[in-house]
Amino acid sequence: MKPAVTEQEETLSLATYKSIVAYDGTNYEGFQRQASGRRTVQGELEQALQNIGWQESSLRAAGRTDSGVHARGQVIAYQLAWKHPPEDLTMAINANLPYDVAVRKTLLAQKDFHPRHSAVSRRYRYRLFIDKTRDPLRERYAWRISAEADMQLLNRAADMIVGRQDFGAFGSAPRPEGSTVREIFESVWDRQDDELWFEIEANAFLYHMVRRLVSALLAIGFGKMEMDELIAAVQNPNQKWDGGLAPSQGLCLLSVKYE
Numbered sequence: 001m002k003p004a005v006t007e008q009e010e011t012l013s014l015a016t017y018k019s020i021v022a023y024d025g026t027n028y029e030g031f032q033r034q035a036s037g038r039r040t041v042q043g044e045l046e047q048a049l050q051n052i053g054w055q056e057s058s059l060r061a062a063g064r065t066d067s068g069v070h071a072r073g074q075v076i077a078y079q080l081a082w083k084h085p086p087e088d089l090t091m092a093i094n095a096n097l098p099y100d101v102a103v104r105k106t107l108l109a110q111k112d113f114h115p116r117h118s119a120v121s122r123r124y125r126y127r128l129f130i131d132k133t134r135d136p137l138r139e140r141y142a143w144r145i146s147a148e149a150d151m152q153l154l155n156r157a158a159d160m161i162v163g164r165q166d167f168g169a170f171g172s173a174p175r176p177e178g179s180t181v182r183e184i185f186e187s188v189w190d191r192q193d194d195e196l197w198f199e200i201e202a203n204a205f206l207y208h209m210v211r212r213l214v215s216a217l218l219a220i221g222f223g224k225m226e227m228d229e230l231i232a233a234v235q236n237p238n239q240k241w242d243g244g245l246a247p248s249q250g251l252c253l254l255s256v257k258y259e
Contacts, residue, residue, distance in 0.1 A: 013081040017089065018109040021045065021074040024100040025065060026140060026249065031074065032064040041065075041101055045076060048096035052089075054080050062115035062256040063122060064174070066208070068248030070141065072104075073123075073255035075115040121185060121257045123201040126214045126250045130194050142195065143250040149221030151191060157220040157230055158187040158198070161213065168237030170213055171206025180206055180237055189217075199254070214246035 023041050025031075033042040046059055062075040082089050086106040093103045127142040129135075135144060161167075161184055168180035184202040191197075198214055216233070219225035225243070233241045 013083075014079045015082065016077060016079050016109045016111050016113055017082070017086065018107050018113060018115070019076050019078075019090070019093070019103045020105045021076055022072045022102050022104050023070065023074070024140075025068050025070045027100065028067065030065060030067045030069070031061060031071075033058070041071075041074075044098060044101050045093075048093050049078060049080070051096045052080075052092050053082075054078060060115050062119055063205070063253060065253055066211075066248050066251075069251045069253070070249075071253040074253055075119075075256045077109060077113055077115050115256065118258055119204075119256050120259055121201050121203055122205060123186075123199065123254045123257070124205070124210050125252050125254050126198040126200075126210065126246065127252070128196040128198075128218075128250060130196070139249065141249060141252075143247045145196075145218075147222065149196065149218060150223070151189060151196075151221070153223075153227075154189040154196075154198075154217055154221040157217045157227060158189055158200075160227065160230060161234065162187050165234055166237035167206055167209055167213075167234070169233040169239060169241045170216070171209030173206060182206065182209070189221075208245060210251060211246040211248065212241060212243070214250075215244050216241060218246070219243055 025041070027039065028041050029038045031041045033040050033046065042059065042061065049059065056079055059076050059078040065071055086108060090103045090106040128145050129138055129142050130148060131144055132146045164181065164183040166181045171180065173180050182202050182204055184200060186199065186201045189196060189198050200210060216225065216230055220227060220230060
C-alpha cells in the first residue's frame with residue numbers, strides 16, 4: 001500500500017498547465033459552465049480533468065464562446081499534480097473527452113498564467129458560402145447565403161472598424177458597467193472559391209460583437225446599408241444596432257496570442 005501523500009507534498013507537486021482546445025460547438029450551450037443539465041464545453045473539460053485527479057473548483061479560459069460557436073484555438077489553464085510529460089497529459093485528457101472536444105496541445109505554464117488576463121489578442125474567423133440550395137453538411141460550420149456580396153464594399157467597411165473604438169452598439173461587456181471599448185488590430189474579408197471568410201483580431205471582444213459586425217458588414221456588401229450608417233453606429237455606442245446577429249455556426253475562435 002502506498003503511503004498517503006501529505007498536503008505539503010501535494011501542493012509542491014502542483015504545476016500550472018496550458019492546453020490548446022478545439023471543439024465543435026454545435027451541441028453545446030456555449031463554452032462556460034452553466035446550470036446543471038446544460039451541456040457546455042467547460043463542463044466536459046472539467047469532468048475529464050477530474051477523472052485524472054484535478055481538484056480545482058474551476059479551470060480558466062481565454063474566452064467564453066456562445067452556443068453553437070466552434071474553436072480551434074481556445075486556451076485553458078489549470079493546476080494539476082502530474083508526473084508525466086505534457087504530451088501524455090494531452091492524451092490522458094482526450095481519453096476522457098467526447099468526440100467533439102479535443103485538447104490539441106499541452107504545455108507547462110508560469111504559475112501566474114491566466115488565459116484571459118495574459119492574452120494580448122484573440123482571432124476569429126467567420127465562414128459563409130454562396131449557394132441557393134441547402135447543404136446540411138456545410139451549414140454545420142458556415143452560414144449559407146444565396147447571393148453574391150461586393151468584396152470591395154465588404155473590405156472598405158472592414159477597414160473602418162479597425163482601431164480603438166467604443167463598440168457598445170455591437171455588443172455588451174462581460175460584466176455590468178464594464179467598458180465596451182475594444183481595439184481591433186485586423187479586419188479583413190477574403191474569397192475562397194464559393195466561400196467568404198471574415199477574419200478579425202482584437203485585444204478582446206464584447207458579447208455577440210463579431211456576429212453583429214458580420215451582419216452589419218454583410219448588409220453593406222449587399223447594398224442594404226450605407227457606410228455612413230456603420231460610422232453612425234460606432235459613433236453612438238449607447239444605441240444598440242438592431243440589424244441582427246449572424247448565425248453562430250459560422251464563427252470559430254482560431255487563436256489566442258500571448259507575449
